[in-house]
Amino acid sequence: MNKTKITGILIAILGLLTVLIPTQIFKVCEAMDGKFMKCHWTAQVEVALGIATIVIGLLIVLSKEKAAASAYSLASAINGVLVILIPTVVIGVCGSADMPCNSGTKPALIIAGALTALVGLINAVLYLTSKKKD
Amino acid sequence: MSNIKESFRFGIRNIRKRPYRSFCLMLAAVIGSYALFVGLSLKASLNNGIKRMQERMGADFMIVPEESEVKAKNVLLTGEPEFFYMDISVARAVADIEGVECVTSQLYFTSLSSDCCSTRVQLIAFDPDTDFVIHPWIDEKVTEKVANGSVIVGSEVTPLPDGKVKFYGNEYQVAGKLGETATGLDNSVFMSRDTMHGILNDAKAKGYQFLNPEDDGSYVSTVLIRVKDNADITGIEKQIYEKAEGIKFIETDKLVNDITVKLGSVESIINITLTVLLVFSFVTMILFFSVIFHERKKEFAVLRILGTTSKKICLISLTEGITIGAAGGIGGLILGILTVFPFNDYIENTLDVPYLMPAVSAVILYGLLGVVVTTAFGSLASFLSTLSLAHAETYYTMRAGE
Numbered sequence: 001m002n003k004t005k006i007t008g009i010l011i012a013i014l015g016l017l018t019v020l021i022p023t024q025i026f027k028v029c030e031a032m033d034g035k036f037m038k039c040h041w042t043a044q045v046e047v048a049l050g051i052a053t054i055v056i057g058l059l060i061v062l063s064k065e066k067a068a069a070s071a072y073s074l075a076s077a078i079n080g081v082l083v084i085l086i087p088t089v090v091i092g093v094c095g096s097a098d099m100p101c102n103s104g105t106k107p108a109l110i111i112a113g114a115l116t117a118l119v120g121l122i123n124a125v126l127y128l129t130s131k132k133k134d
Numbered sequence: 135m136s137n138i139k140e141s142f143r144f145g146i147r148n149i150r151k152r153p154y155r156s157f158c159l160m161l162a163a164v165i166g167s168y169a170l171f172v173g174l175s176l177k178a179s180l181n182n183g184i185k186r187m188q189e190r191m192g193a194d195f196m197i198v199p200e201e202s203e204v205k206a207k208n209v210l211l212t213g214e215p216e217f218f219y220m221d222i223s224v225a226r227a228v229a230d231i232e233g234v235e236c237v238t239s240q241l242y243f244t245s246l247s248s249d250c251c252s253t254r255v256q257l258i259a260f261d262p263d264t265d266f267v268i269h270p271w272i273d274e275k276v277t278e279k280v281a282n283g284s285v286i287v288g289s290e291v292t293p294l295p296d297g298k299v300k301f302y303g304n305e306y307q308v309a310g311k312l313g314e315t316a317t318g319l320d321n322s323v324f325m326s327r328d329t330m331h332g333i334l335n336d337a338k339a340k341g342y343q344f345l346n347p348e349d350d351g352s353y354v355s356t357v358l359i360r361v362k363d364n365a366d367i368t369g370i371e372k373q374i375y376e377k378a379e380g381i382k383f384i385e386t387d388k389l390v391n392d393i394t395v396k397l398g399s400v401e402s403i404i405n406i407t408l409t410v411l412l413v414f415s416f417v418t419m420i421l422f423f424s425v426i427f428h429e430r431k432k433e434f435a436v437l438r439i440l441g442t443t444s445k446k447i448c449l450i451s452l453t454e455g456i457t458i459g460a461a462g463g464i465g466g467l468i469l470g471i472l473t474v475f476p477f478n479d480y481i482e483n484t485l486d487v488p489y490l491m492p493a494v495s496a497v498i499l500y501g502l503l504g505v506v507v508t509t510a511f512g513s514l515a516s517f518l519s520t521l522s523l524a525h526a527e528t529y530y531t532m533r534a535g536e
Contacts, residue, residue, distance in 0.1 A: 095292060098483060103477070107476030107477055110476065
């Protein structure tokens with residue numbers, strides 16, 4: 001198995017983790033009195049971002065051209081940054097440190113997002129700087 | 135010296151040439167270092183938490199309504215917002231008892247939600263004139279005095295950017311922040327009785343309904359007592375029960391002891407897991423190195439034929455062991471840091487016991503210890519595996535299998 005496929009699978013796994021963190025591993029808060037809190041909407045967006053990252057990872061595995069693979073890697077890096085920004089800046093989570101979304105989901109998503117961004121960026125840079133032609 | 139340098143270069147090249155084999159070996163070191171760092175940090179945090187709780191308890195005894203003992207413990211240990219009330223006459227009766235050094239009372243109230251925290255928080259009204267448990271903990275003083283209309287917040291309560299907290303639509307100035315106590319009080323907001331009265335009136339004016347009785351000054355939730363040195367505790371307890379009915383006398387030392395027992399079982403689980411993972415890490419490394427070096431017997435024999443001394447071969451394998459142990463140790467440490475620091479609050483909420491991270495110097499020490507131990511594991515495992523090959527005759531090794 002070549003490095004492209006391994007990186008693609010790794011990005012797809014990180015995407016799957018992004019989906020599983022707010023829904024299964026560190027579940028966000030339940031609705032209170034029928035009212036959803038911010039973390040619920042954060043989870044919804046993260047699931048969408050996670051699915052997009054899985055698709056990008058699979059596209060990296062399937063891509064045969066260097067330029068395409070590097071573009072997909074860059075896209076996964078951007079997705080990783082978005083995974084971090086959603087619970088921290090864009091939507092946020094509940095304010096109290098006691099809430100599971102704040103103490104569990106948020107740090108887990110930040111780590112998953114950072115890893116996705118790092119792997120995607122390194123992969124893109126490696127593709128762009130490699131001398132081997134398509 | 136050049137011998138060592140050359141052996142080192144050779145060892146590193148061996149590791150780089152076989153990335154999958156090296157990765158598997160490193161994984162064992164990662165597990166060992168991770169277990170050591172996380173295990174020691176957890177143990178230290180638990181011990182630190184109970185120690186801080188003991189220090190910050192302030193009072194020797196608490197008096198609470200008879201049926202509310204569990205609720206009072208919940209407020210103190212988990213910060214779970216609760217409210218319970220008894221007549222203020224209990225506080226007055228206790229003050230006259232021989233051996234009692236100081237007495238103060240507190241009134242608990244539960245907010246529906248606070249705009250700063252998006253959740254219910256425990257509001258505690260204390261008496262600034264008699265208080266001996268809140269003031270000594272104030273870590274950050276914003277204003278010199280806790281004026282009427284201002285509050286003191288627990289270490290985990292985050293005020294709004296303008297330094298205020300909001301309850302029922304009204305903002306209140308934060309006069310100070312308490313240091314970490316590792317108890318539920320870290321999530322509480324403290325204020326004078328008048329300030330609480332103001333909050334309740336504002337809330338009622340906005341249409342909020344409360345289950346609590348009217349705050350007309352005749353109720354308290356808990357009475358906190360500090361006794362003089364060598365005071366007759368049993369005598370004091372007896373006199374309190376004679377003077378007041380429907381109350382429960384809680385010794386804070388006993389409360390701490392109960393938690394220490396609970397902590398003991400958590401610590402045993404950590405100890406067992408830590409030992410199992412460390413043994414697993416070491417045994418796996420020995421097995422891996424033995425199998426790998428056994429497979430590389432011919433490679434070592436060729437080196438011997440080419441004139442490499444046994445000492446140099448030993449140095450090469452030692453370099454591999456040290457490098458793999460150290461790299462795995464650093465990997466485990468990074469994973470450990472990613473577990474212990476970001477999930478600090480999650481671990482605290484899950485364990486449900488006082489939990490407070492130790493000083494940074496101690497955490498650094500645990501990290502270094504993890505790396506040193508796995509490096510030692512790696513070097514020892516590679517050394518033991520090389521020793522087993524040292525006595526083999528080069529000629530027979532080369533001819534083996536023919």
